[in-house]
Amino acid sequence: MSARKLLILPGDGIGPEVMREVARVTAWLSRKRGITFDVSEDLVGGASLAEYGTPIREEVIQKAREADAVLFGSVGDPKWNTVGFDKRPELAILKLRQELGLFANLRPAKVFDALVDASTLKPEVVKGLDIMIVRESTGGIYFGDPRGIETLPNGEKRGINTEVYTTHEIERVGRIAFEMARKRQNSVCSVEKHNVMESGLLWKEVITDLHAREYSDVTLSHMLADNCAMQLVRNPRQFDVIVTGNLFGDVLSDLASMLTGSLGMLPSATLGAKHSDGRMPALYEPIHGSAPDIAGKGIANPIAQILSLAMLLRYSFDLETEATMIENAVSAVLATGLRTADIMSEGKARVGTDVMGEAIVREL
Amino acid sequence: MSARKLLILPGDGIGPEVMREVARVTAWLSRKRGITFDVSEDLVGGASLAEYGTPIREEVIQKAREADAVLFGSVGDPKWNTVGFDKRPELAILKLRQELGLFANLRPAKVFDALVDASTLKPEVVKGLDIMIVRESTGGIYFGDPRGIETLPNGEKRGINTEVYTTHEIERVGRIAFEMARKRQNSVCSVEKHNVMESGLLWKEVITDLHAREYSDVTLSHMLADNCAMQLVRNPRQFDVIVTGNLFGDVLSDLASMLTGSLGMLPSATLGAKHSDGRMPALYEPIHGSAPDIAGKGIANPIAQILSLAMLLRYSFDLETEATMIENAVSAVLATGLRTADIMSEGKARVGTDVMGEAIVREL
Ligand SMILES: CC(C)[C@H](C(=O)O)[C@@H](O)C(=O)O
Numbered sequence: 244m245s246a247r248k249l250l251i252l253p254g255d256g257i258g259p260e261v262m263r264e265v266a267r268v269t270a271w272l273s274r275k276r277g278i279t280f281d282v283s284e285d286l287v288g289g290a291s292l293a294e295y296g297t298p299i300r301e302e303v304i305q306k307a308r309e310a311d312a313v314l315f316g317s318v319g320d321p322k323w324n325t326v327g328f329d330k331r332p333e334l335a336i337l338k339l340r341q342e343l344g345l346f347a348n349l350r351p352a353k354v355f356d357a358l359v360d361a362s363t364l365k366p367e368v369v370k371g372l373d374i375m376i377v378r379e380s381t382g383g384i385y386f387g388d389p390r391g392i393e394t395l396p397n398g399e400k401r402g403i404n405t406e407v408y409t410t411h412e413i414e415r416v417g418r419i420a421f422e423m424a425r426k427r428q429n430s431v432c433s434v435e436k437h438n439v440m441e442s443g444l445l446w447k448e449v450i451t452d453l454h455a456r457e458y459s460d461v462t463l464s465h466m467l468a469d470n471c472a473m474q475l476v477r478n479p480r481q482f483d484v485i486v487t488g489n490l491f492g493d494v495l496s497d498l499a500s501m502l503t504g505s506l507g508m509l510p511s512a513t514l515g516a517k518h519s520d521g522r523m524p525a526l527y528e529p530i531h532g533s534a535p536d537i538a539g540k541g542i543a544n545p546i547a548q549i550l551s552l553a554m555l556l557r558y559s560f561d562l563e564t565e566a567t568m569i570e571n572a573v574s575a576v577l578a579t580g581l582r583t584a585d586i587m588s589e590g591k592a593r594v595g596t597d598v599m600g601e602a603i604v605r606e607l
Numbered sequence: 608m609s610a611r612k613l614l615i616l617p618g619d620g621i622g623p624e625v626m627r628e629v630a631r632v633t634a635w636l637s638r639k640r641g642i643t644f645d646v647s648e649d650l651v652g653g654a655s656l657a658e659y660g661t662p663i664r665e666e667v668i669q670k671a672r673e674a675d676a677v678l679f680g681s682v683g684d685p686k687w688n689t690v691g692f693d694k695r696p697e698l699a700i701l702k703l704r705q706e707l708g709l710f711a712n713l714r715p716a717k718v719f720d721a722l723v724d725a726s727t728l729k730p731e732v733v734k735g736l737d738i739m740i741v742r743e744s745t746g747g748i749y750f751g752d753p754r755g756i757e758t759l760p761n762g763e764k765r766g767i768n769t770e771v772y773t774t775h776e777i778e779r780v781g782r783i784a785f786e787m788a789r790k791r792q793n794s795v796c797s798v799e800k801h802n803v804m805e806s807g808l809l810w811k812e813v814i815t816d817l818h819a820r821e822y823s824d825v826t827l828s829h830m831l832a833d834n835c836a837m838q839l840v841r842n843p844r845q846f847d848v849i850v851t852g853n854l855f856g857d858v859l860s861d862l863a864s865m866l867t868g869s870l871g872m873l874p875s876a877t878l879g880a881k882h883s884d885g886r887m888p889a890l891y892e893p894i895h896g897s898a899p900d901i902a903g904k905g906i907a908n909p910i911a912q913i914l915s916l917a918m919l920l921r922y923s924f925d926l927e928t929e930a931t932m933i934e935n936a937v938s939a940v941l942a943t944g945l946r947t948a949d950i951m952s953e954g955k956a957r958v959g960t961d962v963m964g965e966a967i968v969r970e971l
């Protein structure tokens with residue numbers, strides 16, 4: 244196999260420091276497993292704004308296109324809060340999604356046994372929780388036209404955004420969800436607001452047809468987005484795979500993450516369609532943000548970033564064995580009682596970013 | 608004061624049976640407090656579909672316009688699941704909102720001390736919770752044009768909905784939120800996705816301006832909708848009043864309701880702008896649905912419907928004393944240990960709809 248091209252984009256806040264712990268793991272991969280990467284690194288978000296006046300350069304997007312996988316940190320910095328809508332740091336991730344066609348955002352929400360008490364929910368409600376949210380991520384209201392703010396003749400303003408979904412867009416993300424479910428508990432819940440929105444009505448129809456045609460072995464249910472938010476609180480373990488649009492996915496996946504009580508533990512993947520040469524565009528990132536309040540203090544939890552690397556090994560390079568080894572090492576280290584500040588609880592040993600990273604590699 | 612015109616629309620499922628318990632309370636109001644209503648009643652939702660082939664007749668909308676207040680039950684029945692988009696039972700409530708200009712949907716999420724264990728969240732996280740969500744309810748993506756499903760030249764379909772908000776729409780609902788806050792903990796959190804949607808950007812600007820101009824005594828914060836979903840799970844008591852658009856409000860208010868663990872307890876109000884004659888269009892309804900699975904069994908919890916009447920007395924008729932009396936009677940009855948099935952827990956006395964209704968009136 245030719246060199247595996249990896250683009251690393253640490254971004255802002257705690258991004259760079261948690262990414263340093265990933266380097267320990269890639270060093271281990273090379274040393275002990277003979278797995279090497281052709282790595283390049285670049286700036287995005289506030290870091291890129293400071294250096295180049297734009298949250299992401301065309302050049303970086305091009306590099307991302309050519310890479311086999313992108314490992315992303317996090318973007319966002321209060322310093323840039325007042326920059327215009329066309330310069331906000333978030334554009335880095337939005338543009339990467341759109342330009343690379345990264346249409347399927349996979350957001351696992353998993354409760355580690357050792358951390359079951361970190362949740363604000365009762366342990367008996369969340370123990371063993373393991374949900375995979377498949378969120379459409381290049382369509383819907385995030386990218387639809389017309390959009391903008393206009394001034395009306397009477398001086399008032401009007402803000403407009405458009406939710407658009409086509410059969411094709413719904414089908415391809417639906418397919419990812421059904422395929423995922425087959426490797427998990429074989430059940431998909433499709434979420435929309437078909438009782439209010441025609442785009443949701445089409446969503447429901449297309450998923451229903453796809454299921455009947457190609458995935459009738461998978462259990463399919465439908466749920467309204469408002470009810471889904473309730474059910475995630477009431478009894479989250481009823482879900483296996485949830486498939487939904489960009490905007491509901493944004494809100495529901497964050498909600499599901501918080502059920503675990505430990506955002507610093509959760510990775511994500513965003514995948515595109517396979518090219519004719521077999522390559523699949525893919526980006527991996529922790530679900531937590533740049534956490535500017537704790538940046539540079541050496542106390543951030545590197546686990547979500549390290550587990551994002553595990554997802555990368557699994558989905559982009561088919562290195563299932565190594566992905567599982569890393570995931571098991573994380574569980575083992577938690578079992579020994581090491582905790583970063585965000586997941587600290589009584590009687591455990593509080594450690595910094597680097598000690599946690601080292602411990603995981605030692606465990607490996 | 609001229610006769611208070613009240614339109615009662617029980618709707619489907621458990622609607623009619625919980626509404627019967629309201630009649631006991633209005634009888635008490637007349638008997639003991641000299642407060643009477645000019646009541647009329649009509650069909651909506653599936654009940655109206657069955658009788659008239661439409662979820663709500665123009666005539667009923669007209670009656671609602673002429674009433675001082677509408678007390679609504681709930682609509683929706685699986686029998687009508689396959690009826691077309693233009694006949695679904697939900698249209699009853701959507702049309703009432705739009706035709707009467709009911710733009711401010713007030714959704715309290717309150718944890719009763721006696722029911723703190725009903726929540727799936729730990730008692731220390733939700734004890735004393737008291738949030739008021741002010742949801743815009745006649746605008747946004749629920750009602751924006753263009754909308755629909757079209758067939759493209761290649762045979763694919765495309766579903767479209769439009770999110771639109773004007774300065775005026777945002778301002779008037781913002782005003783309600785700030786006024787509410789002044790009577791509560793004096794704090795408003797405005798929720799949107801300004802980092803992705805221009806309509807959210809305008810929302811944030813308009814609320815910020817309104818605050819600076821007229822409500823600078825109230826504490827204002829801003830939060831992204833995805834983060835708000837997380838914060839509602841992480842630490843819901845940080846919120847006093849939340850103000851947000853129609854779609855986010857739909858999802859977040861249901862999420863907030865479920866934090867209490869007892870949907871059968873929660874009322875809501877939806878208010879319009881005062882007419883020149885001082886009358887204010889207003890509709891009151893429990894937040895729970897029609898619960899077809901338990902309908903007709905006499906086991907539904909009537910409390911949300913009775914508390915909806917309390918809100919009606921407060922907001923439409925300024926009968927603060929009577930509203931509080933009813934709310935206190937509900938708390939007192941819970942304290943005696945009576946519970947309907949939905950809020951039942953060990954060691955309590957399980958009762959049906961009518962016994963609960965009677966107990967509340969006896970307490971009064
Ligand atoms: C950074 C932001 C644009 C993004 C989104 O809203 O999609 C984030 O919240 C996410 O979920 O990945």
Ligand SMILES: CC(C)[C@H](C(=O)O)[C@@H](O)C(=O)O
Binds near residue numbers: 439469697700
């Ligand atoms: C019945 C339905 C149309 C409605 C909505 O989505 O607004 C309901 O969920 C609500 O929140 O009142």
